[in-house]
Every structure is written in structure tokens, then in C-alpha cells.
Amino acid sequence: MLTLTVNGRPHRVDADPATPLLYVLRNDLGLNGAKFGCGLGQCGACTVMVDGHAVFACLVPISVLPGRDVMTIEGLGSEEDPSPLQHAFVEEQAAQCGYCIAGMIMRAQALLEHNPSPSEEEIRRHMSPNLCRCGTHMRILRAIKRASQGTRFADADSEKRVVR
Amino acid sequence: MRRRIEPAVTRRHVLVGGGALIVSFALAPSSRLLAQDAGAAGPVPADPPLPGGLKMASNLDAWIRIDKTGAITVFTGKAELGQGIKTALRQVAAEELMVDFEHINLVTADTARTPNEGYTAGSHSMQDSGTAILNATAQVRELLIAAAASRLGVPVAQLSVRNGVVAAADGRSLGYAELASDEALGVTAKARSKLRDPTAYTVIGRSIERVDIPAKVTGGSAYLQDLRLPGMVHARVVRPPAYGARLAALDSGPVAAMPGIVKVVRDGSYLAVIAEQEFQAVAAMASLAAAAEWGGGAKLPSQSEIYPYLQSLPAQDDVILDRRQPMPAAERTLEVEYRRPFQLHGSIGPSCAIAQYADDALTVWTHSQGVFPLRKALAQLVNLAPDKVHCMHVEGSGCYGHNGADDAAADAALIAMAFPGPPVRVQWMREQEHMFEPFGPVMIANVRASLASDGTVVDWQYEVRSNTHSTRPGGAGDLMPSWFLAKPLAPTTPKPIPQPEGGGDRNAIPLYSFPNARVVHHFVPSMPLRVSALRSLGAYMNIFAIESFVDELAAAAGLDPVAFRLAHLDDARARDVVRTAAERFGWSNPAVLPRRHGKGFAFARYKNLAAYAAIAAEVAVEHETGAVRVLRVVAAVDSGQAVNPDGIRNQIEGGIVQSTSWTLHEAVTFEADRITSVDWSGYPILRFPAVPGSIEVHVIDRPGEPYLGTGEAAQGPTAAALANAVADATKTRLRELPLTRQRIKAAIGI
């Protein structure tokens, strides 16, 4: 039995200590956000935050996590009450299939917590571990910028929500 | 092909026996129902085809149901693949039913509930299902208004509709729920519908936010992978290291004794393991793989010789265009060859499926593109009657063609049959997806053209050589897991996909007005590597080749590439997208680009019958390394009536980024005995630092025009626009994809 702190709440987990966090989040705690993409640390679909850092949940055994803060996308906000970053992703309609998006948001969250107004280049470099196959990158970049304090989007930029 | 309209009175209707009056409304010649109707007046042709997907299922209640509470449910046989149809189809239904968008529920592909619309592929969702729902909901609205007219004793013309309530001038009104009945909707669709006037649209044409996104950004249950059914167990498969290898020896005893292991499943060379917990299954899979000894396996051709090898394979030739007109004298002739390697779908989430065999019936949750064809193949695979197999589509990770979804469903079915009772979840590993998914096939295009002295193309000879672009099931033998069974099944003999859509020859016919043109498709049946449909099929390659060559011709004629295209284009809508993209890009801006920068242009109408797309790109090529930076991309697209303009933009943007990745970086790699590009380190795709600096998409709306499939429209033009831009920047033409740093560096020299 291990105790994991996930999204601010302690959870008793009965699993082999060598189990990667991803499986425990999804199957034992019923959290959908972190996704299986490769299990190899190559795609970032499983990204969550541990003590404020973006990490690959597919490669972290739960044995190293007691006493540390795990944050998943469920901990940021909800459909009814989304976090600023989640809200920005909706505003920018930054998803196609959306499979990569929870990982994207968590990695971006880790960036914004350390650097509230990153430059375009800093965002791109920071987001590099996370893959998106649908090609939603431009919108993801816009959403992160929208959420960052550094950039305020003028209304003119939301032209796309105006009819034609 | 035309189909006869079925008799108007449905089977159910005959059984119920009542409501003939209502049906007669449906059959009555259309009268002007609503002031804002812009219905197609005039005599109905004798035997017109039903619009869109109505051809597949002609009962209105196959598409729409209204229950006693007024809840409206629309059914589509198409699946949400990340293209946003859950939103767009609701918009269509809300528009014609004149209800709020939020009022519409939508049920997608399910063999027990929805119409059979075959595959969700080829950018057909809006063309088929969108058109069907547009017409079906319009006809239902008419029926409901007619019913209200009869109940209220008021002529139709004096009724108005607002948000699902039909009202008379005197204030009396009836809601859809009161007006609807099985009888009302259980009728056969007509070929013509009274469609609303596009100028009065309130829902169609708006960039309504997608309904699925809030759950996806907050960790809601959104994917098949997120289903956790009661009692569910976890399975993993163990695949051979190479195509065709057979399991020679295996001691599965130690694995069976590992913690949580429920069962090791083996049938010939088919190997899988079931565990209580998911990571137990992963660990057991690894141990099984380590314990298994494999023998044999197909010899693959050498990767460096793959193009000569493809040329050497026997082919079936089909002349798909032979246009001869008197031609002015040719002044010069160019002849070149273009090549494209095997490429991957590479969904971010590897394939997954859940199956449960209980009470003699098999239930399958799948992210297949075609639940109905899959049901047929699975029934054959596990020897059940088709009506004992129920396939439900649940969203998976983005789908860009025939990936591992059907095969994973076959895995789940096979394992569930071997372990009846609980639901069995099978999740493929990344390596399994990369190695065993069917690739987009290798292709060669040979093209020769002649120019007259004034720079017009007077002769065009184009030959494309390719494997098939569809090995979808089909039969059970098209499901890859069946190949490893003790009694292996054989895949269906591959066949070319006929024109006008085409497979390897999709978009092989240029849209340009060349007076003499001959296009030949060399269909190569034998496949050294497993291949099938990858987003846009042969169009990616053919457009890359045609649009690269058009640039080469323009250069030979000393003409501007955009002007050269316009000079050979008659189609007004094609000219519009070309001009729009060029203008918004600033194509004719006289300012010279910085050194080592280049601009490129390309255009195509997908399949020559779907959306029009023109793309202009600016790149910078680093001389020292050959690395390409895509600085900006500007696209113009005409998808007919734009239901959700932002949805169209999203699809085009995504297509541009994906095609940029294909075009600059991607190729499946292999050695004599195996595929070597088995993960993202061996098959890198575009990452954030390398995605284009900016992408602009301009949607040209065509109110009232048919929907034109858009999902694949950007793939080909992006490839050619980039190749043309690289050629402009480096003054060297590359004709083999991908345009890697190494190839470019080799071409530009020290």
C-alpha cells in the first residue's frame, strides 16, 4: 500500500510499487487525462505534473512518489469551471482528435507556472517532448500564448468565431 | 450508379397500419410550406437518386427520431475521427429542423442503431452523412409542419416554426414532440427536399465551438481507451518480429505463473496474454516476447532499391485519361520521375479495442472507421452469425486512414472468444502500431510534358505506379491477427479503387486544360510491405508530382508559377482559390525574399470532385545543413457550403502540419528481415520547434452549394508547395520524398 497525493488529495493505492504512475492514474484512480501513447517517453501523451514539473507518467514508478504532489488535468479544472489554460484551449478550439491535448496542457501548465510570459520560441522548445499527429500545433501554441500573462488577444484575432 | 427509391410506405408502417394520412402528406407534391423556403420547385424527375447517405438508408427514422419529451436524436453511420463531425452534423440538423443547436443529440456509427454508411473515409462525412441529414431533417420538418396544419386546420403557409414549435397566427401551437410519431417519421425519404434558404441560416455557417472539446481538455471520458467496463480484464498481444515469422518454440509456463495472469492465449503463432491489471499484462507480454522463439519470415526488398524493385513488379495497366486534340507544335519537352516512400499513420494513441463474448454474442467497442464492414469480417473470423456481433464506434486517437483499429478489434474478438464472460481490453504497444499498421504505399510517378513556344502545355503524359490503397476488411483474412492463427486466413486479393475517386491514381488526372493528355495507372498487386489507405491515398503523391512538374514547366517557360496555373485553369472555383491564396500570401509582392528563402505554390481539387485547396508557402533553407524551416503557409479552400468555417480551418491547418511532416521527414525504414522504424525515435515526426511559423487558412464560402469533403484536401498541395519553395530557395529540384536535410544538402553541395 502506498499513499499518493494526486490533485491535492491522498489516495491509498494497492499496486506493485514498480507500476508506472500512468496505469495507476487511469485504472486505479479512474482518471482519464493522462493517456498511453508510447510508454517510452517519446510522445508526452501521458504528461502530468510532479511537484510542478512536467513528467512522463508512463515512466515513473509509483514507488518514487509518496510525499510528492502529482497533478493531472483533472486537478486543473472541470468542464464547468475550467482553469485559464483549459479555457484558452477551448477558446482556440485547440484540438482535433484531442488525444494529445491533456498532455499538452499539463506540459504547458508546468511552463507557465515557472515562466508566466514565455516567448514563442520558449514555448516551442518547452513543448518539444509532446507530439501531436493531427497537426493542432498552431492552435496549441495560440492557446498557451492566450493563457500566458504576456499576451492578450485582441478581439480582432477571434475573427474565426465571427460568422465567415 | 442509380438506385430505385423504395416504396414510400415502410415495413413498419404497414405493420402499424395507421397514420396513412400522414404518409400521404409525405407523398403529396410539395407545396410551399414556409415563406423562407427556397425549395426546389418544379416537377420531380422520374427516378432521381437520393441525396448523400440517404442512398444507403432511405428511411427517415433511420436518421432522426423525436421522442415524447421532444428530445431529438440524429443518427449517423459515420464516426467522429477528430474531424469534428459531431458538431457539424448537429449544426446541419438544427438548421433544417429550426431548433437550437443544443437540442440535437447525435448517435454515431453503431451496428445496432445507426444507418450503415460503410466507412468514414475519403472526406465523405459531410458529403454523405451531412447531405443525408440535411435532407432528412428538412423532410421531417415538412412532415411535422404538415401534420400541424392538419391538426390545427390551418394552411401550411400560415404556420411558422420557432425552436421546435409550430405556431399558427392565432397563437395556437404544437411542439415537435406532439406532432412526431413513429408513423410520422417512418417513411422513406424523397429525392428532393424543401431546404432552407442559405441566406436565412442561423446555425450552419457559424463557427460553433466543438461539442467534444470541453471533455477532452478536462479529462472527461472521451475515448475508447477511457472505457472501464465492470469486470474488465487487460490483454496484450505478442507479435512476431517480422512479417510471416512463425512461433517455433515457447514455454509459457513461467509467464502463466506471474502475478495477476489470467490466461495465456495461443493459437498457432497467435499469442496473447490476459491479466487482471494492465501493467501485469504489459510485464507478462514482455516476458512472453522474451520467451518466444520465432522462425522464418518474409524477405523484404532492400530499402535503397525499393523504387527499381517497384518498377520491376508486374502491374495491371489502366488508361484513365486519353484526351487528344489538335495541338500546336511542341517546342520543348521535359521528362522526370517523382517518388514517395512508405509512410505511417502513426496515431498518437496506439490501437485499442474491447470485446466481450457472453450469451453467444460478441460485443465490440472499436475505433474502426467502418463498424458494419468490421462486423462482417469479425463474424467470419470468430464464426458467428453477423447478427450475433455488435460493433460500436467509440472515439479513439486521431485516425488518418486504415490504421490498426480493425486489427485491434480482431485481437479483442479472438481473445474474448478464448476467454468468455468479462470484457477484454486490448491495447497495442507503440512498437506494434508502428510495425504492423498498414502503411501508405511507396509510389512512382513518371511524367513527360511538352510546351509550345508561348508557354502553353500542349501534351501531358503521366504514369503512376502503386500498390493498392485499400486493404480494408473485406473478409476476415484482411484482419492482420488472422494471419498468425494455426489455420491462417488469406487476405482478399487487392484491387484498384476505380475512378473517379481512384486509389493510387487518385488525383492523377490533372484539372488543367491540357489539350493532349494521357494518364495511366499501373496497379501493382504484390505488396512487399503491408499497405492500405493513408489520408488522401494516392492524391498526396499525384498532387506532389503534378504540382511540382507544373512548376518545372513554368520555370522552363519562364513564367510565374501562379500565372502559369491560371493560364491552364478553366474551373472558376479553382481559379478563385488560386487567386485568393496568392493574394493573401502576397505572391506578387515585388520585394525580393531574403537569401536562401523560397516561395512555393500548389493547387488541387481533392479527387477532382471534393474541396478545392490552394497553398502558398515560404521556406528558408540553411545552406550548411540543408535544414528547411517553414516560415509561413497561406491556404485558400472552397468546401462548398461551409457548415462550420472554423472546423474547416482546423482540418486544413492540421493537414498542412501533417503533410509538412510527411514531406520533410517521414519514411518507413526496413531491413531484409524486419521493419526498423518501430517507434518515434526511428520514425520521427514534426515536433513543435519545427512546425511552420504561421498558418493562415481562408475559407471561401459557397452558400447553398453541396458540401465538399475537406479532411484530406491539404495533403497533396502542401507537399508540392513545400517542394516548390525548396526548389526556389535552393535552385535545385528534389523529386524524391521526403525532402530531408541530408537529401537537400546532397543536392545543393558544399
Next chain:
Amino acid sequence: MRAVSVALGAALLIALAAAAFLVWAARPAIAPIEPPSPADFSADLVDKGAQLAAIGDCAGCHTNSDGSPYAGGVALPTPFGSIYGTNITPDPDTGIGSWSRVAFARAMREGIDRRGRHLYPAFPYDHFNKLADGDIDAIYAFLMTREPVRATSPPNRLVFPLNARIVAAAWKLLFLRPARSEPRSDKSDPWNRGAYLVEGLGHCGACHTPRNILGAEEPQKALAGGEQEGWIAPSLDQDSPAPIHWTEESLFAYLRVGSDRLHGVAAGPMTSVVRHLRPALDEDVRAMAVYIASTMGEPAPERRSREEEIFASLPKGGSADAIATAEPAGSAADAAPTGAQIFAATCSGCHTNRSSRPLGGRPLVLQTAVALASPRNLIEIILHGIEPAESEPGEMMPGFADVLTDKQIAELAAYVRSRFSDGPAWSNIEDVVRGIRNGR
């Protein structure tokens, strides 16, 4: 009195020596020239220069990862502070556009820039001085035909007194000897070519030879192993720590593609060496492999039998060791239970043979980083991972600096060491982790 006169005499001598030194150290500027036109150089010469510049890894110090090629700005950490690679594009003001061929050759051989200033020995003129004239000409031709870029590197940040360039002159007085590479008649042509490239242009010893307290390579310990940027540069002589001895074939593969089936993956500073080496000719790379294989020599019989054991421990198909699950390889797991758990979740996905993973699945028993006497390289890799070149196929491993604590990394390293090497257990691993994190 006598003492006074001795002291006076000594002072006089020192003053004279200092004066002589200053005279010796003072070098004239060489007159600037108009940047030559690219057309002045034959294509063949430029080609040859490109191949040689690759072997010299000019880009390693002169191309910043996000900057223009050869425009400088790369920080080179040394024990004495940071030195910045300069702009060597033909820009006349900020690069070497105004350098004549003579000025360039003097810089390469004597470490003196066009204006007569002494260059720090971070620029390996102690190797480049072996270059043949024709090769210097070729490299000059190559650099002079690059895109001129206006860019000034940041000033060096060195501790006093090393921030005075005269110190570089003193260093040369002590350590720089004029040299020419003389072919040996008892060796093959490739060997001689390899010796010339490895000891001269390739300056392999700059990292792989130990340095004395003043930062000069110890000549009698050539290629006996050194350090660079916190990484161990393993010895390239008979004491090579590689679990399987290097052969000409394996060295060639390693230098050509950055990895070899029976060895590790180029990591740390070696990554860019291999990447920049790509334009070099196969025959030159092979010559270097021939020479290094000969400096390593034939393996002793004990070593051979140990290698046989390692081969036998690899499963058929040769890709890797069996998976570590919850209860892996007995004693190793007992010794480091946390390490075993971390290994199972974190490492086993790639470092086992669960599938055919031609680019992954590196068996750890074959890795030099695991076999070295120091855990430094393994820890560097665990902390920072391995990244392939952008958008190119290549080995890839994420770093774990953000999620594993120093202690956990130490436990993982201890587990890996005890399970995949028969070398003695590493000590003070946690300190090493902490040290690397703090830039030590």
C-alpha cells in the same frame, strides 16, 4: 652582501627572462585583406575543406545550436571559466573575412590571431600544428566560402590571471612544441592517415587524454582517458573500459552513425562530434577507426573470456536482457530494491528485448557508461537523456532530472551497476548526482 647580490642577480635574470618572453610573446598583426571572393577557390578544394572541417569539428565550438553556422557564440566550459567560440565566417568585421591565408595558418599552428593576440588553448592548436599545408589551405577555402554572418561572441569569462592573454603565451612556452606528423613506414596507409587525423585535425586527445594542472595534455598518457564538460572521455588505449572490445568495424559504425550494436550511443559532448563528422569521407573515418583500434590493441585472453560470458547472457537474437519485473534478477534487486522498481517502470521498456527495437533496446551490459569506474556518464544520461538531431531518426531517451531525486537516481545507478556490470560497486553516487546537478 652575498645574499643581496644573489638576489639581485636572480632578479636581473628574471627580469631578463621576462623581457625575453615579452619579446617572444609579442607577435605582429598581419595586414587585413579584402575578403576573398568564393570564386577564388576551386570547388574541389572547398569540398576537401568541408570534409576536413568535419573531422576538425569546427562547428562544435563555432556553431551555436540556435545560431548561424560558424558564427560562434558557443560557450566552452573549462576548469578556469568559460571561453566562447568565435565567429569564423568570412565577415570582415566580426569574423575572419580579413584574414589572409598566412594569418589563418598562423592561427591554426601557433594559436595567434590576425591581430597578433594569443589564443587560449581551448582552440586546439597543439593538435592543429600537425596539419599539412594543403589541408590548412582546404579548410581556409571552405571557411572563406561560407555565408558571412555579422555576429560577435560574448567576452570570455575566465578567472584572474587567466583573463590576461599573455598567460596563453606563457602556456605555449611551456607546452606548445612545433610538430609535423611523420608517416611510419612499418604501418599501413590507412593507419598513417588515421594517426594524422586522430592526433592532428581530429584532436581526439583534447578530450581523451588526461591534462595536467595547467590544462595541458600529458604527452606520455596520450588517449589514456580524460574529461570534458563533466563527462568522462573513456580511454582509447588498452585500458578501454568498453565491455566488448572495440574493433575497426565497431569504431567505424560508432563514428559514422553515433552508435554501434555492441557498444553504446554517442552521448554528451561526443554527440555533436559524431553529428559534425557526417560530411567526412568514409575512408577518412575508417582510417581513424583503424588507428584507434590499434591504440587499443588486441584484447587479453581474460577479457575475451569475459566477453564470451556477456554474449552468452544475451538472449538469442542478440537484442537484450530479459525483462525486470517486480521480482527481477535476485541479488541486484535485493541490494537496491528501489533501484529495481525504478528500473522496471522507467528503463525496462527500452532496455529489454520485449520487441525488436533496432534503435532502442540497448542492452545495458554492453554500455561503457555502466562499466566505467565512475558513475558520472551514466548519471549524466539518466539526468538529461539523449536527444536525436531535430526531426531525424536516432537514439532517444528522456531525462529524469525533474522527477527522480538525487537519492533515487543514486539507487537506480547502483542497481544498474550491480546488475549489468561486474565492476565494483560505485561509491558516493548521490554526491556525484548532486555535484552534476550543481554544475560540478
